[in-house]
Amino acid sequence: KAGENPQIKPELTQKHLEATKGMVITRFPPEPNGYLHIGHAKAINVNFGYAKIHGGICNLRYDDTNPEAEEQEYVDSILDTVRWLGFEPDNVLYSSDYFQELFDLAVDLIRRDLAYVCHCTAEQIYEQRGGANKGPRSCCDHRSRPVLESLDEFQKMKEGRYAANEATLRMKMDMEDGNPQMWDLIAYRILYSSHHRTGNKWCIYPTYDFTHCLCDSIENITHSLCTREFTQSRQSYYWLCDALEVYKPVQWEYGRLNVTNTVLSKRKLLKLRDEGFIRDLDDPRLYTIPALRRRGVPPQAINAFVRELGVSTSSPIIAVERLENHIRDCLNEIAPRIMAAISPVRVVLTNLPEDYLEMIELPYKSNDSSFGSHKVPFTRVLHIDSSDFREVDSADYYRLAPNKSVGLQNIPFPITCTDVRKNADGSIAEIFCRYENEGKQKKPKSFIQWIAECPQLGSPIRLDEVRIYNPLFKHANPYDETVVPGGWLSDVDRDSLQIYKGAIAEVGLWDLINKHAATESGKKDIIDRHPENIRFQFTRMGYFTLDKDSSMSVADAAKTTKGNDVKLIMNRIVTLKEDPKK
Numbered sequence: 001k002a003g004e005n006p007q008i009k010p011e012l013t014q015k016h017l018e019a020t021k022g023m024v025i026t027r028f029p030p031e032p033n034g035y036l037h038i039g040h041a042k043a044i045n046v047n048f049g050y051a052k053i054h055g056g057i058c059n060l061r062y063d064d065t066n067p068e069a070e071e072q073e074y075v076d077s078i079l080d081t082v083r084w085l086g087f088e089p090d091n092v093l094y095s096s097d098y099f100q101e102l103f104d105l106a107v108d109l110i111r112r113d114l115a116y117v118c119h120c121t122a123e124q125i126y127e128q129r130g131g132a133n134k135g136p137r138s139c140c141d142h143r144s145r146p147v148l149e150s151l152d153e154f155q156k157m158k159e160g161r162y163a164a165n166e167a168t169l170r171m172k173m174d175m176e177d178g179n180p181q182m183w184d185l186i187a188y189r190i191l192y193s194s195h196h197r198t199g200n201k202w203c204i205y206p207t208y209d210f211t212h213c214l215c216d217s218i219e220n221i222t223h224s225l226c227t228r229e230f231t232q233s234r235q236s237y238y239w240l241c242d243a244l245e246v247y248k249p250v251q252w253e254y255g256r257l258n259v260t261n262t263v264l265s266k267r268k269l270l271k272l273r274d275e276g277f278i279r280d281l282d283d284p285r286l287y288t289i290p291a292l293r294r295r296g297v298p299p300q301a302i303n304a305f306v307r308e309l310g311v312s313t314s315s316p317i318i319a320v321e322r323l324e325n326h327i328r329d330c331l332n333e334i335a336p337r338i339m340a341a342i343s344p345v346r347v348v349l350t351n352l353p354e355d356y357l358e359m360i361e362l363p364y365k366s367n368d369s370s371f372g373s374h375k376v377p378f379t380r381v382l383h384i385d386s387s388d389f390r391e392v393d394s395a396d397y398y399r400l401a402p403n404k405s406v407g408l409q410n411i412p413f414p415i416t417c418t419d420v421r422k423n424a425d426g427s428i429a430e431i432f433c434r435y436e437n438e439g440k441q442k443k444p445k446s447f448i449q450w451i452a453e454c455p456q457l458g459s460p461i462r463l464d465e466v467r468i469y470n471p472l473f474k475h476a477n478p479y480d481e482t483v484v485p486g487g488w489l490s491d492v493d494r495d496s497l498q499i500y501k502g503a504i505a506e507v508g509l510w511d512l513i514n515k516h517a518a519t520e521s522g523k524k525d526i527i528d529r530h531p532e533n534i535r536f537q538f539t540r541m542g543y544f545t546l547d548k549d550s551s552m553s554v555a556d557a558a559k560t561t562k563g564n565d566v567k568l569i570m571n572r573i574v575t576l577k578e579d580p581k582k
């Protein structure tokens, strides 16, 4: 229970309870050195969720003590991501808010003779910790220098009178302890690097080990929830709070979340970009949250996925198909259906007159009138997806083939293929069909999507690109050297992005885009209005969204015919069904 840690002094508990009124306080503590990823979605759900079920509060605390890696862009993106997932931090705080307080605590620690300024090199410290052979450990001479000397030296560090690497502040812990986290960890190091918030005010920065527990303590965090790689750090966390006699939160660890066929670590993502495998850190094949968002994944699906996994201490690699199932479930509920062809082929209904035009009413979702409906033209010339036609028929094939009939979605009569015209290269130029609108017909076994040629109504809409995403890595675990001997980078599937340039869609798409255009008024550009919120199903093909590489103003969308400067780029969010090969 909050404030009932028996190991801390009663007066500290008293002060803590006065500040918190017995409330649970958690924090989500990202370092602003990259975009958040699917693993962070778990951390967010754990911290905000735990506070919520106990009627407490959860802070967002930027753990910004590494100025070399941190950027304002990531600070902004992280808050945006937390909110997009549906959580609102009770306070937005920064470790750098406490730089002065942390410095004062460091001075206090030196005064207590529990920290010393050390001039050993990184190699020397490594050797003192037993070196490569994990041999005997030793202490350096600086460890026993007088308190006043360390105070003086620490001041010099702060004043910039040492070069980087010439001095550190180390905690005087216990070199005999079996836990490496007790081997005189570094509390402060010198970095001549400008900080995104404090500028050049400081040239010494506290380490994670020094900062994290003390910020938790200052903020009266009741439960410091973190991932399991910090289990060993629990001892140093408690040691420092006790050493300074400050309020000590309770640390609990949970397992990290990993998913298959991807990598999450920020350094690895930068490498992928720098090596040219991806263009942006929000490439929709990645599992950063901005990438998932851009791909069209709804936040509810991400939250449902991490909640289903629950909070355990194990860190398994979860099959990405489980996330995809949540995405499908969610999109099935919210996505209107329209017809499109990724690789279209022309179909002429030879028995219809040239100027034949019938308007067909299409529901946005069959058997669900709450989605509404729209009208599309039906004319003598249609386009179907080339995957729905085969020149060589077989008994188990139920779509279009020579002398075979197929149904068209929402059209009363089937069509029968009577002839085919080919291009010089052997590809299909046109399929000739009879529209079977006379006499009684057998109900077709399957119904395919179609898009009519009707220039005066802007049909079909030409899609500049349809981007189909497959897993970026070929193996479930790209780090497993037994199946990926060449290392994780060699496991990248260079064909994981497929781009179709000739795709088309029916005019219902304008209607959906215009409904979306009504959101976030004030922005003239559809793309600034988060086009990923326009999610739809291309019937029989998958769920799709508009990528931010598209370009279209609100005025363009209202014209409902595609002008030359409009660019429509679609992302496939997910297929309709799980791939049966897996």
Ligand code: ATP
Pocket: 028, 029, 030, 031, 032, 034, 038, 039, 040, 042, 043, 225, 226, 227, 255, 256, 257, 258, 264, 265, 266, 267
């Ligand atoms: P990475 O290097 O993968 O981005 P990190 O741990 O360095 O991870 P932080 O920004 O420090 O990233 O993480 C903020 C919080 O999110 C921490 O509490 C951390 O434990 C938690 N977290 C990070 N990765 C995961 C994960 N894969 N699963 C669950 N929680 C995670």
Ligand code: MG
Pocket: 031
């Ligand atoms: Mg970290």
Ligand code: MG
Pocket: 266
């Ligand atoms: Mg990291």
